Amino acid sequence: xxxxxxxxxxxxxxxxxxxxxxxxxxxxxxxxxxxxxxxxxxxxxxxxxxxxxxxxxxxxxxxxxxxxxxxxxxxxxxxxxxxxxxxxxxxxxxxxxxxxxxxxxxxxxxxxxxxxxxxxxxxxxxxxxxxxxxxxxxxxxxxxxxxxxxxxxxxxxxxxxxxxxxxxxxxxxxxxxxxxxxxxxxxxxxxxxxxxxxxxxxxxxxxxxxxxxxxxxxxxxxxxxxxxxxxxxxxxxxxxxxxxxxxxxxxxxxxxxxxxxxxxxxxxxxxxxxxxxxxxxxxxxxxxxxxxxxxxxxxxxxxxxxxxxxxxxxxxxxxxxxxxxxxxxxxxxxxxxxxxxxxxxxxxxx
Amino acid sequence: xxxxxxxxxxxxxxxxxxxxxxxxxxxxxxxxxxxxxxxxxxxxxxxxxxxxxxxxxxxxxxxxxxxxxxxxxxxxxxxxxxxxxxxxxxxxxxxxxxxxxxxxxxxxxxxxxxxxxxxxxxxxxxxxxxxxxxxxxxxxxxxxxxxxxxxxxxxxxxxxxxxxxxxx
Amino acid sequence: xxxxxxxxxxxxxxxxxxxxxxxxxxxxxxxxxxxxxxxxxxxxxxxxxxxxxxxxxxxxxxxxxxxxxxxxxxxxxxxxxxxxxxxxxxxxxxxxxxxxxxxxxxxxxxxxxxxxxxxxx
Numbered sequence: 145x146x147x148x149x150x151x152x153x154x155x156x157x158x159x160x161x162x163x164x165x166x167x168x169x170x171x172x173x174x175x176x177x178x179x180x181x182x183x184x185x186x187x188x189x190x191x192x193x194x195x196x197x198x199x200x201x202x203x204x205x206x207x208x209x210x211x212x213x214x215x216x217x218x219x220x221x222x223x224x225x226x227x228x229x230x231x232x233x234x235x236x237x238x239x240x241x242x243x244x245x246x247x248x249x250x251x252x253x254x255x256x257x258x259x260x261x262x263x264x265x266x267x268x269x270x271x272x273x274x275x276x277x278x279x280x281x282x283x284x285x286x287x288x289x290x291x292x293x294x295x296x297x298x299x300x301x302x303x304x305x306x307x308x309x310x311x312x313x314x315x316x317x318x319x320x321x322x323x324x325x326x327x328x329x330x331x332x333x334x335x336x337x338x339x340x341x342x343x344x345x346x347x348x349x350x351x352x353x354x355x356x357x358x359x360x361x362x363x364x365x366x367x368x369x370x371x372x373x374x375x376x377x378x379x380x381x382x383x384x385x386x387x388x389x390x391x392x393x394x395x396x397x398x399x400x401x402x403x404x405x406x407x408x409x410x411x412x413x414x415x416x417x418x419x420x421x422x423x424x425x426x427x428x429x430x431x432x433x434x435x436x437x438x439x440x441x442x443x444x445x446x447x448x449x450x451x452x453x454x455x456x457x458x459x460x461x462x463x464x465x466x467x468x469x470x471x472x473x474x475x476x477x478x479x480x481x482x483x484x485x486x487x488x489x490x491x492x493x494x
Numbered sequence: 495x496x497x498x499x500x501x502x503x504x505x506x507x508x509x510x511x512x513x514x515x516x517x518x519x520x521x522x523x524x525x526x527x528x529x530x531x532x533x534x535x536x537x538x539x540x541x542x543x544x545x546x547x548x549x550x551x552x553x554x555x556x557x558x559x560x561x562x563x564x565x566x567x568x569x570x571x572x573x574x575x576x577x578x579x580x581x582x583x584x585x586x587x588x589x590x591x592x593x594x595x596x597x598x599x600x601x602x603x604x605x606x607x608x609x610x611x612x613x614x615x616x617x618x619x620x621x622x623x624x625x626x627x628x629x630x631x632x633x634x635x636x637x638x639x640x641x642x643x644x645x646x647x648x649x650x651x652x653x654x655x656x657x658x659x660x661x662x
Numbered sequence: 663x664x665x666x667x668x669x670x671x672x673x674x675x676x677x678x679x680x681x682x683x684x685x686x687x688x689x690x691x692x693x694x695x696x697x698x699x700x701x702x703x704x705x706x707x708x709x710x711x712x713x714x715x716x717x718x719x720x721x722x723x724x725x726x727x728x729x730x731x732x733x734x735x736x737x738x739x740x741x742x743x744x745x746x747x748x749x750x751x752x753x754x755x756x757x758x759x760x761x762x763x764x765x766x767x768x769x770x771x772x773x774x775x776x777x778x779x780x781x782x783x
Contacts, residue, residue: 268548297560298724
């Protein structure tokens with residue numbers, strides 16, 4: 145029991161610090177990517193290429209005034225960003241970061257908690273994450289914040305449905321809700337073609353599901369083109385108009401952590417997770433390390449896609465957003481589910 | 495170990511359930527209710543009913559409570575907007591809730607304590623078994639539930655749209 | 663992975679995440695300066711004086727969305743036990759789900775036809 149606790153503590157703390165480090169550096173990356181796409185240079189003063197910029201930003205946020213409006217509900221105002229950050233930090237617990245490491249004869253799994261209902265755990269945490277924004281925006285007692293909060297929660301719950309429906313086809317193919325099984329199920333050969341071991345990724349069989357999931361991930365993380373809750377031209381800062389110091393920082397960091405975790409989930413569900421062609425040829429421990437590297441490569445690619453889209457596409461109008469979520473994505477994902485189920489049943493009956 | 499967690503979860507769920515009733519601010523009540531749901535989900539997990547636990551979280555804590563919060567935000571929650579309750583109303587409510595409490599205790603007094611049923615298969619609560627039972631033995635109630643959903647959908651739309659037809 | 667003990671790391675993660683959030687919120691409260699005055703503590707309304715507060719009513723459409731979300735969410739949850747047992751249930755299970763989905767779709771199209779999700783009207 146004790147060695148299990150030690151093992152898990154090390155894993156949790158390292159995943160936690162890596163997540164925070166990546167979230168911090170994503171703020172820098174976002175500015176650099178924006179600069180690249182707009183033919184600018186971006187932050188370049190703090191350290192070589194400006195790589196110390198996130199540290200300066202974080203330090204500044206701590207020493208800013210912690211403003212609480214007089215008319216706000218004080219405790220709820222403090223709790224809002226806390227809930228947002230807390231749920232964002234909790235999501236990473238079920239993601240399989242790699243296979244397992246053999247350290248001195250002991251198999252150490254690179255997944256914090258291999259639970260039977262992994263993918264639903266993520267859905268649950270996402271649905272709890274709504275409260276952070278909702279409570280924060282309402283407690284500010286500011287009209288812009290209220291509008292932002294209501295928009296955000298309405299948007300997030302709408303896209304949760306299509307997201308839940310699009311995952312079902314993956315679950316049908318794997319027969320398990322555990323993310324570990326889903327990742328392990330993609331290690332085979334693609335359509336039985338030789339030399340493609342480790343390339344049996346779900347995206348090749350479920351391209352429609354992947355697109356639906358990707359769109360929903362954008363909407364769930366409140367990223368452009370779905371960033372209506374915080375669209376500055378109408379709502380000043382949206383739900384975080386009244387926030388300052390690290391409380392504002394929590395809302396922003398939560399968004400970046402969610403982006404990181406959604407990229408990890410997309411990679412695990414549709415892009416083979418830690419699998420890559422040729423992984424089975426490596427020795428056991430090297431396999432795990434190369435797997436982590438492969439997963440992070442995929443994650444960084446999707447994070448780049450998130451940023452690329454943000455700085456390319458204009459924002460939706462709210463009625464367009466709801467139209468897309470309810471009238472296009474939900475029927476499409478039901479259709480995708482039925483086609484998958486029907487085809488697989490038909491094939492099994494033959 | 496399981497017993498320790500059982501007591502922790504039970505303590506928190508009873509405490510927060512009481513706070514739901516006693517807190518003045520309805521938004522706080524909703525938040526306490528969410529915590530209560532979390533601890534109940536914890537109890538489900540202690541019984542190895544994992545799917546039920548996560549469904550409890552997604553549906554109750556993640557969906558129903560969002561609706562509750564929406565409704566509470568719609569009602570004007572100003573201090574001065576709170577309706578004044580006069581003395582007679584208070585007395586009537588105390589008497590009626592006291593009677594309800596009396597009835598419940600009287601009903602529970604004669605109730606027999608059943609033997610705790612011990613699950614023969616400890617994997618009984620997993621999604622795999624649940625799906626098998628749901629789609630084989632209980633497939634008719636399952637289909638009937640979809641009619642229930644349909645009727646509630648119709649009801650919701652009727653109530654929601656009513657206002658608009660009178661306005662236009 | 664099928665037992666209760668596999669959730670123990672999640673409890674540990676809860677403690678770590680909760681501790682971190684609490685610590686940072688306390689730190690940022692203590693570290694920053696605090697200068698209060700009546701004008702500054704008022705809610706931001708683009709520089710003009712705040713008019714009333716934000717305890718206002720908003721459109722019924724948001725409530726419709728929330729109510730329909732609760733209903734559809736429960737239905738979506740029902741598909742998961744089917745999806746996990748998909749291979750064993752075979753043709754019969756597929757027909758059962760097809761019937762469930764058709765009721766789902768009837769409700770869905772009813773909602774659409776009634777215009778409960780029309781945002782631009």
